[in-house]
Amino acid sequence: MDYNIIISGLGGDGVIFLSKVITSAALNQGVEVKCYQNHGHAKRGGSVVAHIRIGKNSFSPMIPFATADLLFSFEINEGARYLHFLKDEAMVVVHHDRGADSAQIAHLKSSINNLSIIDLTDIIKSIDDPNTRNSAMLGFIITLDRFPLKSSICKDALLMVLPKEKRGINDAAFELGRRAKRQKI
Amino acid sequence: MNLGRKILTGNEAIAHGALEAGIGVATSYPGTPVSEVLKNICVYSKCVGVRAEWSVNEKMALEVAAGASYAGVRALCSMKHLGLNTALDSLSVIAYTGVNGGLVLIIGDDPEPTSSQTAVDTRYHAILSKVPCLEPANGQEAKDFVLEAFELSEKFKVPVIIRITPMIAHSIFIVKLGKKLKPFRNPKFIKDPDRYVCMPHNTKMLHDQLNQKEEKISVFFAASKFNKLELDNAKFSILASGFSYNYVKDALNILGLKANVLKLLTTNPIPEQTINKLISVSENILVVEELEPIAEGFLSVVAQKRGFKGKILGKLTKHIPRVGELNAQIVAGAICSINGKKNPFSKIKIPKMPRTVPSLCAGCPHRSSYYVLHKVLRKLKGYNAIGDRGCYNVGAHPPLRAIDACLCMGASIGIGYGLVAAGVKEKTVAVIGDSTFFHSGITALINAVQHGINMTVLILDNDYTSMTGHQPNPGTGFDACGRKVNIINIEKLVKSLGVKYYRRADPYSLKAAEKAVKGAIEFKGLSVVHMKRECALVSQKKINPQDKDIKYIVKGCRLCMHCINTFACPALYVENGTVKISQWKCIKCGVCAQVCPFDAIKRMNKAW
Numbered sequence: 001m002d003y004n005i006i007i008s009g010l011g012g013d014g015v016i017f018l019s020k021v022i023t024s025a026a027l028n029q030g031v032e033v034k035c036y037q038n039h040g041h042a043k044r045g046g047s048v049v050a051h052i053r054i055g056k057n058s059f060s061p062m063i064p065f066a067t068a069d070l071l072f073s074f075e076i077n078e079g080a081r082y083l084h085f086l087k088d089e090a091m092v093v094v095h096h097d098r099g100a101d102s103a104q105i106a107h108l109k110s111s112i113n114n115l116s117i118i119d120l121t122d123i124i125k126s127i128d129d130p131n132t133r134n135s136a137m138l139g140f141i142i143t144l145d146r147f148p149l150k151s152s153i154c155k156d157a158l159l160m161v162l163p164k165e166k167r168g169i170n171d172a173a174f175e176l177g178r179r180a181k182r183q184k185i
Numbered sequence: 186m187n188l189g190r191k192i193l194t195g196n197e198a199i200a201h202g203a204l205e206a207g208i209g210v211a212t213s214y215p216g217t218p219v220s221e222v223l224k225n226i227c228v229y230s231k232c233v234g235v236r237a238e239w240s241v242n243e244k245m246a247l248e249v250a251a252g253a254s255y256a257g258v259r260a261l262c263s264m265k266h267l268g269l270n271t272a273l274d275s276l277s278v279i280a281y282t283g284v285n286g287g288l289v290l291i292i293g294d295d296p297e298p299t300s301s302q303t304a305v306d307t308r309y310h311a312i313l314s315k316v317p318c319l320e321p322a323n324g325q326e327a328k329d330f331v332l333e334a335f336e337l338s339e340k341f342k343v344p345v346i347i348r349i350t351p352m353i354a355h356s357i358f359i360v361k362l363g364k365k366l367k368p369f370r371n372p373k374f375i376k377d378p379d380r381y382v383c384m385p386h387n388t389k390m391l392h393d394q395l396n397q398k399e400e401k402i403s404v405f406f407a408a409s410k411f412n413k414l415e416l417d418n419a420k421f422s423i424l425a426s427g428f429s430y431n432y433v434k435d436a437l438n439i440l441g442l443k444a445n446v447l448k449l450l451t452t453n454p455i456p457e458q459t460i461n462k463l464i465s466v467s468e469n470i471l472v473v474e475e476l477e478p479i480a481e482g483f484l485s486v487v488a489q490k491r492g493f494k495g496k497i498l499g500k501l502t503k504h505i506p507r508v509g510e511l512n513a514q515i516v517a518g519a520i521c522s523i524n525g526k527k528n529p530f531s532k533i534k535i536p537k538m539p540r541t542v543p544s545l546c547a548g549c550p551h552r553s554s555y556y557v558l559h560k561v562l563r564k565l566k567g568y569n570a571i572g573d574r575g576c577y578n579v580g581a582h583p584p585l586r587a588i589d590a591c592l593c594m595g596a597s598i599g600i601g602y603g604l605v606a607a608g609v610k611e612k613t614v615a616v617i618g619d620s621t622f623f624h625s626g627i628t629a630l631i632n633a634v635q636h637g638i639n640m641t642v643l644i645l646d647n648d649y650t651s652m653t654g655h656q657p658n659p660g661t662g663f664d665a666c667g668r669k670v671n672i673i674n675i676e677k678l679v680k681s682l683g684v685k686y687y688r689r690a691d692p693y694s695l696k697a698a699e700k701a702v703k704g705a706i707e708f709k710g711l712s713v714v715h716m717k718r719e720c721a722l723v724s725q726k727k728i729n730p731q732d733k734d735i736k737y738i739v740k741g742c743r744l745c746m747h748c749i750n751t752f753a754c755p756a757l758y759v760e761n762g763t764v765k766i767s768q769w770k771c772i773k774c775g776v777c778a779q780v781c782p783f784d785a786i787k788r789m790n791k792a793w
Contacts (some may be wrong), residue, residue, distance in 0.1 A: 010541075019357075020192075020357070023192050023357050024192055027190065027191075027192050027359055032359065033192070033357075033359060034323075034324075034356060034357065034358050034359075035192075035356060035357040036352065036355070036356045036357075037355050037356065037357070038299075038355075039355075046541050046543050047541045057438060058435065059430070059431035059432075059434040059435045059438075060352070060428075060431035060432055060434075060435050060512075060513060061352065061356035061357070061358070061431075062352065062356075062512060062513070064435050064436070064439060064512070064513035064514060064517070064530075065513075065514050065530050065533050066529070066530070066533055067439070077538060077539075080536055080538060081536060081538045082536075083536050084533050084534065084535050084536060
């Protein structure tokens, strides 16, 4: 069975970065993968989305409506934008910090069965680098049920694309994200 | 396990394919979605053995590539669909003369469109120029087709178009790579005036030869492995053209339906024998293709010739919309309506979310130029500001609404001239970027100077072709490979044309810039203001270490909203009854401090 992932956020959130990491992890694990990226006006404040399709039965890199297994987003609104891509039983992970719109959270809660709202800033507060947010996100999502890629392969793929001096803190952020699953959020 | 298998975007795969084909010359003018083809040719080759360049415009790019091909060297030329409009004059003649070394054009169509002013279908250009067109359906094919296209180009002595869409160009695929080939280097132009001197006396003969080539290529395509008829023991068939094949397969998988599928990847000329095979196994045929119903029309003609009893369905029968990019949902909807099935997608609601409007970046010099221009223009009884293609047309969005029209590359001066020629009384200003000015604005300016037109031209010069990723242009000073090259001096150029009013201004110094613009607007005749300041996305990476401590803060804001409504830098926002500056977004250009009528924005040293 194929596994479809949607990643969304705003320019600078690391959507494209994480889509590359997950796609190379899939290649390293020896499964078929394709990835669609839409980042037209990323640098100019626009929304950014990536579709990843893992498995040999998918053709277009763009995920058809109602077939995504997992959506994770760095921003509440950017997550809510893509709900029509989700299967009924899909998992949704949304980063939320204090500034987020509570009406949107209520909306998400009412329309999604498997919703996790996490505060990445809180998770990585012991690391003095906000850019490690997406490593924590990756650490969190690999622990989800049915996530098809191995944790170690994902971590290797993540560390491989980072410059040497950044590997240590991102490894730490990844582990914090991974352990966050066990705590109740 | 993954030996030679890499994850690559379609553009990267094409660049690799070009090096595997041993190209000696690569040319391009930047344009979404294919800007990264030339960039990656430079990255993969390290600019060794390949002469890669960002040409001044698409016509030039194609002519340089064609010249290389005449000399027996393989050449690749990439541009977006609208660029091919510019280069079409040359392409139609190159098709007549034929090529020597393989000549392949990578053309990026934009069916949605997401970043273009029109959704032109490049296959029409291929038909018009009688040039073969291939359409890969995935990243592997994108790479392989480049090699095939060079073989095809040399076998039949014609230029070959590879048509791709953003879905291939920007998506990532697993691609199996081959070995890069050493470029063939023994350039020689063998004179053959009957062929290369394209004049009426030999054009008729060349036209006839081209028609014969077209027929031969059609037969070659029918026997080639490009197209594949997948029989599924069904009566219903689908002709899937190029990338649309993926939507067809996804839709059939989701619906659990059977259909024979013809994967058609040679979209000009469409091989009649292949179409005949499809007709012979089908009752009804749905045609799925991006943009225009070209294959559908061709299929209808062949079907009529063969006395086909079934229906041909597609865009002409309104089963598939003619506007916008296709997707699996659209194709599934068409399949369902034809086969009397319930469409599983009909109930899905797309969430209504506010559209994120792109804006000029924080610290963008174009914003300052627009601020100054409109400050001067607002004092007049009326005015028209005609924009052009580039970052600066993002200024058309509210609240700036800085330009009233925007057509195509280099058109601002011509359109502005037209308004004046028609007798429009209000002041006319044409706004054009540096890369656009070099691309085709110069000729327009010459035309305006020659005819003594009374208008103002604002050249927004930020040193790069910024919108598409900071490619160098003739004013930048380095080439595609980062090597130092000559700089074309806009000031000397403009003055040499006989422009009487030329002022150069720094958009970050509002007062001086305003003076220059005011003088230009009041000048009787053609005036040019050259606004020069490096793109903020580049300059913010080079902030002086001692300036790192500087920050701009708001103190004593009276909430007049002047900065928010007329300047609208994304770093400015309102919170708790005061305007604030996002230190994360601010690049410390200091222009907002000049904009504030109450001097409430102050430059501070962090140490304070």
